[in-house]
Amino acid sequence: MQYKAVKLVKRPEVRITPDVFEVVSLETPALEAGQVLLRQTHMSLDPAMKGWMSADRGSYIPPVELGSIMRSSGLAEVVESRNDAFPVGTRLMGMIGWTEYAVSDGKGLSKVPPGIPAEAVLCVLALPGVTAWKGFMDLARPKQGETLVVSGAAGSVGSIVGQLGKHVGMRVIGSAGSQDKRDWLTGELGFDAAIDYKSPDLLQELTAVTPDGVDVYFENTGGPIQFATYQRMNAHGRIVVCGMISDYNAEKLSPGPNWINIIRKRLTIRGYTMPDYWDELPDLSRKVGEYLLAGKLKYRAHTLQGLESAIEGINLLFTGGNTGKLLVAL
Ligand SMILES: NC(=O)c1ccc[n+]([C@@H]2O[C@H](COP(=O)([O-])OP(=O)(O)OC[C@H]3O[C@@H](n4cnc5c(N)ncnc54)[C@H](OP(=O)(O)O)[C@@H]3O)[C@@H](O)[C@H]2O)c1
Structure with a gap:
């Protein structure tokens, strides 16, 4: 199956301009044992991405390498599985990237309980x-x-x-x-x-x-x-x-x-x-989740439509044009 992904091909000078990205068409590979095919439903756009696009190797996380799929967190659904721990229909969140589909062995991704709206997951439960x-x-x-x-x-x-x-x-x-x-x-x-x-x-x-x-x-x-x-x-x-x-x-x-x-x-x-606190994530997510489920945390999402909307849309974060957590629905 063909799908689209966005690669970082240039480092932004000041503003993030569309020419730093390249939209590519890829083919989903056959799964190996232990792997799952993810269809990303929602992708998060974050201010930190500006830093990840820069060449700075002295920061808290290495830069995105030129020619690779742009880094981002998101929410995905397992659509094909060769891993019993993640059957078809499982929802997973974590670093997935600017892509419609991804192959994963599930490492580094967290299961999302059913019933929680996608916006609530990315606006509150996630980062x-x-x-x-x-x-x-x-x-x-x-x-x-x-x-x-x-x-x-x-x-x-x-x-x-x-x-x-x-x-x-x-x-x-x-x-x-x-x-x-x-x-x-x-x-x-x-x-x-x-x-x-x-x-x-x-x-x-x-x-x-x-x-x-x-x-x-x-x-x-x-x-x-x-x-x-x-x-x-x-x-x-x-x-x-x-x-x-x-x-x-x-x-x-x-x-x-x-x-x-x-x-x-x-x-x-x-x-x-x-x-620095990834090992505390289960505990932090549980605490935040309790407040969310108790109705103690309100949120609003600013949702763009389609993978390519991220290319211009990310700049909303720097102009204040986003009213709420900036997301892309895929
Ligand atoms: N330390 C960490 O691990 C960590 C993790 C996540 C996020 N962060 C940081 O937390 C901050 C908020 O991130 P977020 O994801 O919640 O984004 P956000 O606040 O939802 O969106 C960014 C907002 O920043 C404001 N802004 C943009 N340029 C500005 C400027 N020159 N002066 C003042 N405000 C400006 C805009 O709001 P207005 O309309 O009010 O201007 C814009 O809507 C960012 O600095 C991000 O890098 C840090």
Whole structure:
């Protein structure tokens, strides 16, 4: 059977342009013993892909080699099986790539229980949920009554962090780039306030909604909200650095705030990436899954249609054009 896949053939300069990809037509091979044929139903598009496309070998994960299928996580269904552990119909999630079909021996993939909608799997149970849980619940050490600021708050990770903050009993402030996103945060998700990180009066506006200062800053974006929040940090505050999307397409990286506040306020600043915690995934997924099934986590998906929509669509992440977790339905 013929199917389509997308290979990375060039490294992007600044913006991700279509010429860095090549759409190829491939033939599904005959399965060997132990293998399964997967039909991918939904693929995740993530800001980290920009880094994976670069030639940087000093990062937390090696780059995608030129000429190979672009890396991504996704949800797939077994459509042919020579492995008793994964009969036809089994749903699996994990790193599958920009492809309609893939052959696998199941290693590195997790079974997804039936009945959970595909969007819920990729918006919450997969990377966004475990990233939010690990960074916020474990590394930020949140406490009831404290104040949390989360940047990129309407995004897939940020929106879960903010909701977890409300479940802990914190005052939660989110920053987001559009009124629609800010209304969703305060109206649907129960954030105490949402602010526009592009506002010329950002520090003043942040000060007004953080009368008791900020105890936890969950960083997804960098940029002006980082400077403003850093000035509002309380003594013994915790900053968890999950992402810096404002720098991913920048020709010159932001210099960042001066370190003097780290001493004055005795701050802890902690960066993390999920590949360091792969062994904790079953436990993290179980915790996130319990919240999801209990109706404690809302989400919204921004779903593109068809494999090739990823080629332009990935840039929505960098313009803020995605309203919710960016997915491709195949
Ligand atoms: N450490 C880890 O292991 C890990 C794992 C997953 C994700 N992450 C990081 O977490 C962050 C959020 O990822 P996500 O998957 O949840 O994406 P997302 O927030 O769903 O989408 C990206 C959002 O970033 C915002 N953005 C884009 N350019 C910006 C800029 N220059 N300044 C401020 N905001 C900007 C846009 O929202 P607005 O409309 O609000 O501008 C956009 O919708 C990313 O930095 C990502 O790299 C880290």
